[in-house]
Amino acid sequence: xxxxxxxxxxxxxxxxxxxxxxxxxxxxxxxxxxxxxxxxxxxxxxxxxxxxxxxxxxxxxxxxxxxxxxxxxxxxxxxxxxxxxxxxxxxxxxxxxxxxxxxxxxxxxxxxxxxxxxxxxxxxxxxxxxxxxxxxxxxxxxxxxx
Numbered sequence: 001x002x003x004x005x006x007x008x009x010x011x012x013x014x015x016x017x018x019x020x021x022x023x024x025x026x027x028x029x030x031x032x033x034x035x036x037x038x039x040x041x042x043x044x045x046x047x048x049x050x051x052x053x054x055x056x057x058x059x060x061x062x063x064x065x066x067x068x069x070x071x072x073x074x075x076x077x078x079x080x081x082x083x084x085x086x087x088x089x090x091x092x093x094x095x096x097x098x099x100x101x102x103x104x105x106x107x108x109x110x111x112x113x114x115x116x117x118x119x120x121x122x123x124x125x126x127x128x129x130x131x132x133x134x135x136x137x138x139x140x141x142x143x144x145x146x
Contacts, residue, residue: 026091027071
């Protein structure tokens with residue numbers, strides 16, 4: 001990531017820049033068969049993949065293209081996913097996931113998955129707009145863990 005949320009902020013090798021607020025920052029495929037998806041998208045689009053062990057949450061697949069991490073893939077496993085079809089989820093960067101979620105209902109939307117901490121990543125929530133379209137909000141963790 002090469003842009004910052006504050007144009008006056010300095011970026012160093014020790015403190016990578018965060019994407020601008022309101023930007024689409026990550027794409028994530030939820031699928032019952034990551035292996036089939038890796039084969040399909042790898043051959044179709046030339047993507048490469050690497051697995052990351054997420055402990056109790058299982059393996060997470062990082063999608064890379066042109067040497068840059070561009071998305072991820074999770075296996076839809078267990079009753080949590082009953083009735084939910086495979087899908088792509090888009091993430092948008094916000095300053096404060098909790099504050100953004102507090103506004104959702106007043107704006108006619110719904111908080112589908114309340115804010116939660118994703119270790120080493122930040123805070124995430126899933127919301128839907130007044131038409132029912134879903135999107136994920138993310139506030140990235142800072143290098144100092146705040």
